[in-house]
Amino acid sequence: MTDTLTPGFADPVADAQACFRAVLDALAHPGRIRPVPPVEAPAPLCPAAAAVVLTLVDHETPLWVDPAAAAASGWITFHTGAATGEQARAAFAFALTLPDLALLPAGSDEAPDNSATVIVQVQSLERGARFELSGPGLRESAPLAVEGLPTDFADRWAANHALFPRGVDLLLCTGNQVAALPRSVTVRNA
Amino acid sequence: MKGYNFAYLDEQTKRMIRRCVLKAVAIPGHQVPFGSREMPLPYGWGTGGIQVTASILGSDDVLKVIDQGADDTTNAVSIRRFFARTAGVRTTTATAEATVIQTRHRIPEKQLREDQIIVYQVPQPEPMFRLEPSRVETRRMHALADYGLMHVKLYEDIARFGQISISYDYPVMVNQRYLMSPSPIPAFDNPKMDRMPALQLFGAGREKRIYAIPPWTQVKSLDFDDHPFRAINAPHPCGLCGATDSYLDEVVTDDHGGRLFVCSDTDHCAERRAAGYVGTDGMKEAAE
Amino acid sequence: MAYVAVKGGETAIDAAHAWLNEERRGDASVPELSVAQIEGQLGRAVDRTMAEGSLYDRELAALAVKQTAGDLIEAIFLLRAYRTTLPRFGYSLPLETASMQIARRISAVFKDLPGGQVLGPTHDYTHRLLDFSLLDPGAAASAPRAEPDRSAMPRVPDILGQEGLMEADGEAAGEPGDLTREPLRFPAERDVRLQALARGDEGFVLGLGYSTQRGYGGTHPFAGEIRMGEVAVEILPPELGFAIDIGDIVLTECQMVNQFKGSKTAPPQFTRGYGLVFGFNERKAMSMALVDRAMRATELGEDVTAPAQNVEFVLYHSDNIEATGFVEHLKLPHYVDFQSELQNVRRMRAEQQRVVERKEAAE
Numbered sequence: 001m002t003d004t005l006t007p008g009f010a011d012p013v014a015d016a017q018a019c020f021r022a023v024l025d026a027l028a029h030p031g032r033i034r035p036v037p038p039v040e041a042p043a044p045l046c047p048a049a050a051a052v053v054l055t056l057v058d059h060e061t062p063l064w065v066d067p068a069a070a071a072a073s074g075w076i077t078f079h080t081g082a083a084t085g086e087q088a089r090a091a092f093a094f095a096l097t098l099p100d101l102a103l104l105p106a107g108s109d110e111a112p113d114n115s116a117t118v119i120v121q122v123q124s125l126e127r128g129a130r131f132e133l134s135g136p137g138l139r140e141s142a143p144l145a146v147e148g149l150p151t152d153f154a155d156r157w158a159a160n161h162a163l164f165p166r167g168v169d170l171l172l173c174t175g176n177q178v179a180a181l182p183r184s185v186t187v188r189n190a
Numbered sequence: 191m192k193g194y195n196f197a198y199l200d201e202q203t204k205r206m207i208r209r210c211v212l213k214a215v216a217i218p219g220h221q222v223p224f225g226s227r228e229m230p231l232p233y234g235w236g237t238g239g240i241q242v243t244a245s246i247l248g249s250d251d252v253l254k255v256i257d258q259g260a261d262d263t264t265n266a267v268s269i270r271r272f273f274a275r276t277a278g279v280r281t282t283t284a285t286a287e288a289t290v291i292q293t294r295h296r297i298p299e300k301q302l303r304e305d306q307i308i309v310y311q312v313p314q315p316e317p318m319f320r321l322e323p324s325r326v327e328t329r330r331m332h333a334l335a336d337y338g339l340m341h342v343k344l345y346e347d348i349a350r351f352g353q354i355s356i357s358y359d360y361p362v363m364v365n366q367r368y369l370m371s372p373s374p375i376p377a378f379d380n381p382k383m384d385r386m387p388a389l390q391l392f393g394a395g396r397e398k399r400i401y402a403i404p405p406w407t408q409v410k411s412l413d414f415d416d417h418p419f420r421a422i423n424a425p426h427p428c429g430l431c432g433a434t435d436s437y438l439d440e441v442v443t444d445d446h447g448g449r450l451f452v453c454s455d456t457d458h459c460a461e462r463r464a465a466g467y468v469g470t471d472g473m474k475e476a477a478e
Numbered sequence: 479m480a481y482v483a484v485k486g487g488e489t490a491i492d493a494a495h496a497w498l499n500e501e502r503r504g505d506a507s508v509p510e511l512s513v514a515q516i517e518g519q520l521g522r523a524v525d526r527t528m529a530e531g532s533l534y535d536r537e538l539a540a541l542a543v544k545q546t547a548g549d550l551i552e553a554i555f556l557l558r559a560y561r562t563t564l565p566r567f568g569y570s571l572p573l574e575t576a577s578m579q580i581a582r583r584i585s586a587v588f589k590d591l592p593g594g595q596v597l598g599p600t601h602d603y604t605h606r607l608l609d610f611s612l613l614d615p616g617a618a619a620s621a622p623r624a625e626p627d628r629s630a631m632p633r634v635p636d637i638l639g640q641e642g643l644m645e646a647d648g649e650a651a652g653e654p655g656d657l658t659r660e661p662l663r664f665p666a667e668r669d670v671r672l673q674a675l676a677r678g679d680e681g682f683v684l685g686l687g688y689s690t691q692r693g694y695g696g697t698h699p700f701a702g703e704i705r706m707g708e709v710a711v712e713i714l715p716p717e718l719g720f721a722i723d724i725g726d727i728v729l730t731e732c733q734m735v736n737q738f739k740g741s742k743t744a745p746p747q748f749t750r751g752y753g754l755v756f757g758f759n760e761r762k763a764m765s766m767a768l769v770d771r772a773m774r775a776t777e778l779g780e781d782v783t784a785p786a787q788n789v790e791f792v793l794y795h796s797d798n799i800e801a802t803g804f805v806e807h808l809k810l811p812h813y814v815d816f817q818s819e820l821q822n823v824r825r826m827r828a829e830q831q832r833v834v835e836r837k838e839a840a841e
């Protein structure tokens with residue numbers, strides 16, 4: 001980690017709004033890939049992951065950071081004020097590889113919203129394993145290609161989806177792009 | 191506006207609301223509790239919708255605000271001014287031009303598109319509140335998807351009146367899981383919610399709840415096979431534009447029983463009249 | 479005559495606001511009230527506005543009273559909406575009401591006690607006769623002065639506590655909740671309940687407190703102590719490591735002493751209902767203490783039968799800004815809903831008519 005931290009958004013109000021709308025659009029249309037405003041991201045975060053963290057995370061949301069991404073912890077804490085801590089209490093989780101979703105809060109039947117949002121950095125949203133998505137937000141089933149998810153991702157997701165309305169939501173980030181899988185969506189290998 | 195952040199709310203509050211909106215989208219129809227703030231407008235007058243709109247709005251958005259379907263009702267005017275003042279966004283009365291539509295009690299007649307968001311002002315997010323006032327109890331019912339209470343109420347209606355007597359705020363099932371209040375829109379509008387291309391967001395400020403319906407999601411008005419859901423509307427064409435498929439307001443024109451039925455969606459009616467459609471009362475207006 | 483739709487909402491709103499401003503000022507030949515006058519001479523209105531507005535600022539509260547022409551719920555609303563926009567720099571340490579600079583302190587349960595009974599500026603024993611001399615501006619009213627009693631004034635429940643007859647205060651469980659930042663969740667703990675009551679509508683809390691005295695959730699209350707005066711507010715800046723005094727605020731505190739027959743785990747002792755409000759407002763503090771104690775029914779193993787004991791009922795209906803907004807929203811246009819009801823009733827009547835006609839035809 002360098003001594004000087006890179007800045008956050010150039011325009012904190014407008015960029016956070018634009019990034020939020022990108023995430024909202026992505027979540028409302030599972031599999032849709034949306035660009036987010038640029039951020040000078042600290043290694044190993046990609047700009048999209050950094051932008052999403054800046055947009056959604058703050059001191060009210062306990063954050064779990066994948067140990068492999070520990071180099072960025074200082075930047076995240078400085079810009080968001082989030083308390084980093086254990087997986088089991090996380091409101092947000094950031095990881096370079098898909099964590100075990102079952103270890104993250106899935107909410108309760110009465111409060112399924114008390115669950116984690118998982119931000120996973122992947123290699124590509126154009127190449128890689130192909131999935132077919134269906135569920136709320138989709139008029140008909142939609143394709144999604146991801147490089148950087150485990151080979152048994154569809155099974156792991158099925159276990160999460162089966163908890164509905166409990167479960168976690170997934171934001172996939174690469175470069176300056178974000179795509180999302182809400183817990184309500186069904187994922188099949190295509 | 192000097193001394194206030196873009197769109198009034200501070201960034202911390204917007205982040206909190208944005209997180210709740212995302213959760214609401216991920217769990218269609220589930221009421222997400224949120225730290226509703228005290229807005230400079232009264233509770234019950236759209237504070238939930240305003241907080242949701244303020245949290246999603248950007249400088250390139252075009253905002254339309256309607257109340258009872260009309261852009262020129264005083265509360266719609268007041269809310270539109272609030273955003274013009276605090277966010278400096280462009281506003282419109284044309285449904286097709288808007289990227290964000292905040293509404294109270296109506297869904298525009300024109301089909302909404304996938305690139306639009308409609309924000310409903312919700313006075314009472316709990317669809318079962320008349321049957322069970324305790325929110326502790328109704329929360330439990332939602333957890334168990336136990337909606338027997340509502341079915342019994344509808345069944346009793348049929349037994350008593352031969353039909354379901356709810357004419358607005360008609361309960362719906364979202365994505366076959368959550369019973370939801372569509373807000374007090376006329377039942378006439380309920381079918382528009384089903385598989386709507388636009389994202390639907392709901393804000394209840396006083397009750398501190400946000401919920402959502404993602405695009406293309408199934409929204410079914412509760413009914414029974416032998417008593418299917420029926421939308422109610424006045425059996426007249428619009429007196430001004432002649433429309434036969436729009437929801438109508440009834441205007442009292444004199445004290446001898448005179449009535450005029452006109453489109454509640456003022457933009458829809460104006461657009462039709464501009465295109466040359468004329469109703470029977472519109473003729474008279476043109477002739478005078 | 480042709481129908482012309484009503485337009486011009488914007489102009490109407492502007493005109494209404496202009497009229498409102500003119501109304502507030504009243505007769506221009508009468509001198510205008512200053513905020514300082516309101517702050518100094520309508521102190522109880524300022525106190526109530528601060529208490530239910532959850533913001534201790536006498537000047538702003540007086541401004542709100544002036545701006546709303548004395549409509550206190552509107553004034554409270556103004557203060558609340560302003561308060562929401564204020565950044566939070568920190569949280570104070572718990573206030574020490576035991577070391578209050580007493581202006582009034584009375585106990586109904588002991589004839590005399592350390593520190594004595596101090597009546598203070600109370601209406602209690604005034605005869606409620608209109609004072610016509612106030613019609614004319616007169617000389618400044620002055621009260622006799624005495625040497626202040628410097629002896630300690632322990633809080634009455636603490637005196638009872640020495641003998642073990644009063645339940646202990648209990649330790650705070652973590653950071654207190656904040657209803658202005660987080661939505662109400664159930665079960666609502668006492669910290670949140672007390673916050674709701676402190677912000678709650680004086681009339682509503684008074685009515686509920688009164689209902690407990692008439693048998694709807696009776697708690698056998700005695701006014702253990704009521705005290706009013708200035709209390710220092712201290713904060714502990716982490717960079718300093720020691721507390722600093724940031725000013726004094728006037729508070730009214732009421733501790734009701736309630737009978738409790740004991741349970742499996744607790745011996746017979748007295749329990750307490752607690753009330754604390756900004757400013758001088760004994761009515762509110764006492765009512766609050768009654769309702770606080772009533773809402774402890776479940777905790778103390780009592781049956782929950784009355785409205786004042788129903789936590790959900792009390793907390794969801796005590797806030798006058800929520801209540802006034804929703805009650806008054808009924809004056810907003812509802813003609814779309816009403817139209818659907820009209821059509822519905824017409825349809826049901828037609829249906830019924832058909833049934834009657836069919837029956838008659840068959841006969």
